[in-house]
Amino acid sequence: MVSNKQRSEYFFAPEAPGLLKCRYCGKLRKQAVRNGFPNLVSYLTDKHPQLEEDYKDSTYYVGIYAIYVIADTPLLAPLFEENAFGADLRIAFIMETLAVSGKQPGCVRFIIGDNCITIQAIATRMGLPL
Numbered sequence: 001m002v003s004n005k006q007r008s009e010y011f012f013a014p015e016a017p018g019l020l021k022c023r024y025c026g027k028l029r030k031q032a033v034r035n036g037f038p039n040l041v042s043y044l045t046d047k048h049p050q051l052e053e054d055y056k057d058s059t060y061y062v063g064i065y066a067i068y069v070i071a072d073t074p075l076l077a078p079l080f081e082e083n084a085f086g087a088d089l090r091i092a093f094i095m096e097t098l099a100v101s102g103k104q105p106g107c108v109r110f111i112i113g114d115n116c117i118t119i120q121a122i123a124t125r126m127g128l129p130l
Contacts, residue, residue, distance in 0.1 A: 004037035011051075012040055024048050087121035094126075 012020035020029050110129045113119035123130040
């Protein structure tokens with residue numbers, strides 16, 4: 001389930017302090033930080049009732065890019081600890097990223113990467129093609 005904060009951050013762009021612009025219709029809305037987000041979500045529900053229907057059948061893509069270069073060689077970047085190079089840490093990172101988007105691991109269709117042992121292990125453990 002998407003939180004009010006996430007929905008508001010997606011559909012409203014900051015214009016100035018305390019002023020947000022609806023990305024759907026372009027109207028400006030005032031918003032005090034301490035008020036939370038129910039008023040913005042109510043605005044979406046009241047002024048754009050078709051919104052849920054418009055996005056019901058949408059397809060979402062999340063890309064995780066973790067590359068760095070040493071001596072002209074692109075390498076997989078460590079995500080949390082510099083000395084942890086195993087597949088489990090990277091799988092946990094993928095799962096956390098999916099959770100932020102409200103998606104399940106079954107949404108991942110494939111992994112693109114070099115044929116190193118870590119990438120192979122991630123693909124194998126997640127049951128995905130490489």
